[in-house]
């Protein structure tokens with residue numbers, strides 16, 4: 001006996017549910033997460049070092065979590081700002097997921113934290129697909145990477161609430177074509193703000209902190225066209241990264257599979273799978289390989 | 301390459317439902333993948349076969365349907381195909397007020413499986 005069942009499940013439903021839950025937990029404690037995406041070496045850590053130091057100076061309680069395939073270099077650099085920092089080692093995984101982030105945040109993030117900066121794994125493809133429960137998604141790109149990156153990585157740039165151009169101090173040396181770049185950003189994400197920064201010259205330092213604090217205080221974030229998906233306007237996320245429901249729909253009729261020999265069993269009475277908000281068992285007990293002075297390091 | 305994670309999520313979700321319904325072997329899984337979902341169907345195919353090994357989905361076929369992207373500017377009442385790379389600026393007003401009607405889907409559409417005789421089900 002063979003049968004076909006409509007499932008209509010979002011593949012990333014579990015991630016999106018965790019993201020939603022984390023966003024709500026953070027909001028409830030007066031905090032937001034900032035998800036920072038870029039290719040390797042664009043200057044995420046360098047910019048973050050400056051922003052964290054500035055926050056510390058101004059007495060804004062911030063924390064940072066940085067994910068890398070290997071090494072604790074970034075956490076060591078960030079910890080110099082004197083704020084709580086946690087390193088996550090992904091052991092080869094190219095992105096982090098909301099379930100994991102939620103696990104790390106629980107029991108670590110100091111209660112008074114207002115901004116949690118998450119430095120994602122250096123990668124412009126995979127991390128873009130995962131809502132981490134952030135309220136501000138920032139995609140960074142350096143002047144050395146070429147003006148066409150927004151077109152080559154429409155997911156990363158099209159879903160950003162804010163775009164940051166880094167290393168502007170060397171823009172002239174590499175012949176960076178600013179106008180073409182801005183045109184390309186606007187094509188995949190019309191209306192998004194682009195901030196120019198340099199960790200060397202100090203240009204634009206403090207803007208990210210300012211934008212993040214504004215979002216924490218309830219300011220509207222830019223909603224990219226790619227996140228305005230018609231059928232999901234009930235999405236509750238501040239970033240508009242929608243959270244499709246996990247409901248299994250059973251269609252009693254109107255089924256159009258043309259396999260005459262199949263029994264179409266649409267057992268109406270079976271309940272939809274519950275959208276579990278709890279962390280996946282795999283991530284319930286997160287191994288803490290070692291903790292030292294400032295940065296906390298995790299492997300998974 | 302997050303296709304492996306995507307494939308694992310598909311196998312987990314389908315496996316869970318199959319178990320609930322008493323299915324013994326999943327034969328086909330059908331996915332809707334939007335043009336702008338950031339997933340490469342061929343990479344997913346490869347990963348899916350790996351992810352299925354040793355599960356109720358072992359040997360199952362993956363059928364992926366690509367969903368073309370469609371953008372719409374409400375105020376102008378225009379709809380267009382954004383293309384690749386996508387152009388999400390409204391061709392009429394040049395504005396940023398569009399919404400994406402389709403193109404970011406990453407959905408399990410339906411599943412075919414073999415199971416116990418129907419009469420054992422309520």
Ligand SMILES: Nc1nc2c(ncn2[C@@H]2O[C@H](COP(=O)(O)OP(=O)(O)OP(=O)(O)O)[C@@H](O)[C@H]2O)c(=O)[nH]1
Nearest residue numbers: 039040041042043044045046122167170198199200
């Ligand atoms: N000239 C210049 N170099 C910079 C700037 N910011 C970062 N760099 C250099 O670029 C390199 C990479 O910077 P990181 O901050 O480590 O980049 P990242 O994005 O954190 O890298 P991953 O975490 O490995 O993906 C380092 O050699 C930095 O010194 C800048 O504003 N100007």
Ligand SMILES: [Mg+2]
Nearest residue numbers: 044045074119
């Ligand atoms: Mg870094």
Ligand SMILES: [Zn+2]
Nearest residue numbers: 373376390393
């Ligand atoms: Zn228009």
